[in-house]
Amino acid sequence: MSYILSKENFAKIGEFIYRKSGIYLEADKHYDKIAKYVDKRAKELEIDNFRKYFFALRFDDSDGIEFQELMNAVTVNETYFFREKDQFEVLANHILPNLHKKLPASKPIRILSAPCSTGEEPYSIILHIVEEGKVVEERDIEVVGIDIDSTVIEKANKASYTERSVHAIPPVTLSNWFTKKKFGYEIGEDLHGSVDFQVANVFDKQQMRKLGKFDVIFSRNMLIYFDDASRKEVAMTFYDMLNPGGYVLLGHAEYMSRIVSVFNAQKVNNCLIYQK
Ligand SMILES: C[S@@+](CC[C@H](N)C(=O)[O-])C[C@H]1O[C@@H](n2cnc3c(N)ncnc32)[C@H](O)[C@@H]1O
Structure with missing residues (x-):
């Protein structure tokens, strides 16, 4: 050929x-x-x-x-709900309560999923937050999902998912928050629209600046497609986008210590989290 x-x-x-x-x-x-x-x-x-x-x-x-x-x-868009779920538990049980204690009561907690692919990661964040329950009752929490691929953002906005995509969600959570469709599941009305999805490139400084500041950034399974120079550039972009004391969480095969030394690494319940 x-x-x-x-x-x-x-x-x-x-x-x-x-x-x-x-x-x-x-x-x-x-x-x-x-x-x-x-x-x-x-x-x-x-x-x-x-x-x-x-x-x-x-x-x-x-x-x-x-x-x-x-x-x-x-792009390679592989993702599913509750992927590497220990990190969502650390978010709900450790990071959010810490931020809630520290931040002024009127300030929303802002979480970025970069990249979010078809939306399973930011919706997994939301599902853990609402099921944990305590912080979300007392404070606004905003979740933003970005991806460079416009087709995945279109799908994320539709919030329709295959059986494969929801396979790791516990059955009770699935029945509480999703509607069963002929083929697969749809995020139920209560949560549909709770993530602000946008097409954005992590290397586009202007687009990143427009997103504003965050308290937590999930960046999982994207840096593996980059080389060291690009990883470093993105890590420093995230550093600039975080409020003081904010956190970064990477995929299990990605390590900040190999990229930059500006974050403090901590291990919580076997998960590595990085703090500004
Ligand atoms: C394998 S998915 C990871 C999705 C999710 N974070 C997870 O771990 O399940 C990788 C995503 O990174 C996105 N991506 C690649 N380069 C990007 C860039 N420069 N800016 C924003 N997104 C990018 C791709 O479009 C793809 O959807």
Whole structure:
């Protein structure tokens, strides 16, 4: 099979993707996926060679559509409810009560899920908060979910999930907060809309600044797609976005100590949490 993206030009588009999104693609593993995408997109745009496609992507994309389409094609969006659930328990039973004690009563606690993919992570945060019950009765809690991929944010806003996606939710929680549909489940009315979902790129400083300051940032299973320089840049962006005393939680295979040394690491119930 021959593609309009040659192996030599893969390096060019790979460098572009890396520079814009931090996602580091290796020719050995990703050439076929990207080449198939470029062929499909070029056909849609009635373009017959890579040079014209790459020009359109870099210099003729004032509305950002080409970049968005490319991002939607390269990201890996695997997620499910209650994934690495010990961290949600540490949030509900340790982090939130600590923040609640410390912060002025009128101040909402703000939590960011970056990246949130199709929404299972921020909704798992909400489910733990409402089931824990105490803090949420006394204080406003805002949960924001962001992802670079616009298709996952569209799905997150619909809040319809497959059986596979909800498999780790305890049956009582599932029946309390979800509505059974013909195929899968939907977040029930009480919680639908409780997460503010937005398309945003963690490398876009302006977009990050607009989100405001947070008390907790969940950033799980994204840094694994980046190289060390990009991980460092994102870690420092999160540092700037946190209020003093705020927390970061990473995926189980990701370690802040290998990236930057500005956070204090603590182990709570076997979970590593990082505090500003
Ligand atoms: C494997 S999912 C992780 C979802 C969830 N945090 C979890 O752990 O289940 C990784 C997500 O990172 C997103 N992503 C990759 N690069 C990004 C960037 N530069 N800015 C924002 N999101 C990004 C992808 O679109 C994808 O949905």
